[in-house]
Amino acid sequence: MEEQQIKWDLCATKKDKPKTDELVFGRFFTDHMFTMDYTVEQGWHDAQITPYQPLSIDPSAMVFHYGQSVFEGMKAYVAVDDSVQLFRPEKNLQRLNRSNSRLCIPPIDETFILRAIMELVDLEKDWIPRADGTSLYIRPFIISTEPYLGVAPSSHYKLIVILSPVGAYYEEGINPVKIAVESQYVRAVTGGTGEAKTGGNYASSLKAQEVGADKGFSQVLWLDGVERKYIEEVGSMNVFFKINGEVVTPALNGSILEGVTRNSTLQLLKHWNIPVVERRISMEELRQAHKDGLLEEAFGTGTAAVISPIGQLTWNGEDMIINNNKTGEISRKLYDTMTGIQYGKINDPFDWVVKVKEQTKISQ
The missing domain is CATH 3.20.10.10 (D-amino Acid Aminotransferase, subunit A, domain 2)
Known part of the structure; x- marks a missing residue:
């Protein structure tokens, strides 16, 4: 089966980036996001990188009523050699599919979604903060979107990936x-x-x-x-x-x-x-x-x-x-x-790091 391509729709104007001392966890978001839809008839389709924007969704979408949703969290870092890298992202996407199975959500193509995430991160790499303890948080999530009030698994879903420059999660940092x-x-x-x-x-x-x-x-x-x-x-x-x-x-x-x-x-x-x-x-x-x-x-x-x-x-x-x-x-x-x-400061003996620049392009 021919691999899907990602459609691009880039911002005409870009947002101001927060200063390092303004960073908290999960309050700022980058200019673009990735989306993909699912229907029983088409499977996962219509992969897009678009401007970060509100969603238009039916009030009867099943996620609002029965909570059929899953998410993940991972980070991108600027390494000491100025490369951008992820930390064990394949483990997060494997877990996302395990969560999908438990919530009756159709599985994703982990390889494709990882490469799509890397394209999005590469596009937004100027948003990655460089101070110690900072990073670009990556939030993939899936929601059920079928407009239906029956209690059953949805037949429509939307996968979204958004990015957020972040500082420390706890104010205490590495302190107890x-x-x-x-x-x-x-x-x-x-x-x-x-x-x-x-x-x-x-x-x-x-x-x-x-x-x-x-x-x-x-x-x-x-x-x-x-x-x-x-x-x-x-x-x-x-x-x-x-x-x-x-x-x-x-x-x-x-x-x-x-x-x-x-x-x-x-x-x-x-x-x-x-x-x-x-x-x-x-x-x-x-x-x-x-x-x-x-x-x-x-x-x-x-x-x-x-x-x-x-x-x-x-x-x-x-x-x-x-x-x-x-x-x-x-x-x-x-x-x-x-x-x-x-952050690429010490050797990685476990091959945990994935370099974004080594991705294979899947865009058009």
Whole structure:
């Protein structure tokens, strides 16, 4: 089958770019976006790069009523040699298709979409900030667009990719954050959609996040939705704990998102011969480890923040201060190594980096 081509419709005028000190996460957007449509009759078709603009969509579009949507998050970086590069984007698109399957959305051609993303990033490369800790955030997402109020999978979809120059996700940066352990609300259960990156998972987390923010916490740590005792993940991150010399992270169980940064962290720890295990871990075990002086370090991992040290966990009114509320040795080494690879400052022994300039053109 002949490969699709991308149609181009470029901006007549371009927006002013934000200054580096104005950058926050997800508030500014570039001049262009990528779109593609799906119908049962045509499959995925009409790939376009167009000016960033509002959508025209029917009020009865199924996404508004039944939440059939998925998304991903990845970043583009300007490397020290001035090349533009992505970090393991194929893993994000593989996960997007896993989310598609769970939400009954037709699969995308991962190779084509990756190359389309690279064309869009190449077009918008002047938007990529160059200061330390900054990048161009890439948000691919798919929504159901069929105008129909029946409860069933949609037959029409739209895939969109937008780009946003960003600074640090947390104001604290690589400094430790305060996390509240959530005991009242539930985010997901095994068999649900917790392992898919779908909007509903995040909507269900907002109330607990709002309550936590009012009390000065950066995020909440979710426990399992059945017994309310086993650790799962932080709202925007997977989570790791160093206990008595061994790094522990909750095993994937069907309700935990399989993070790309989580996977990269596991590979790095094994590469460094640091003991690491994926297993079930309870809050009571963690509390006891803290009480015994064995909880040496804790951190979250995710595309947005990369590595975020955890300096305090609060559970049932008890504050657990970790590593004297300082960034731990492993957290710092992981952050420096991961970002070093992302910005081309150090060698990439895993072939994680994809250079945008090495793309094959698919435009007309």
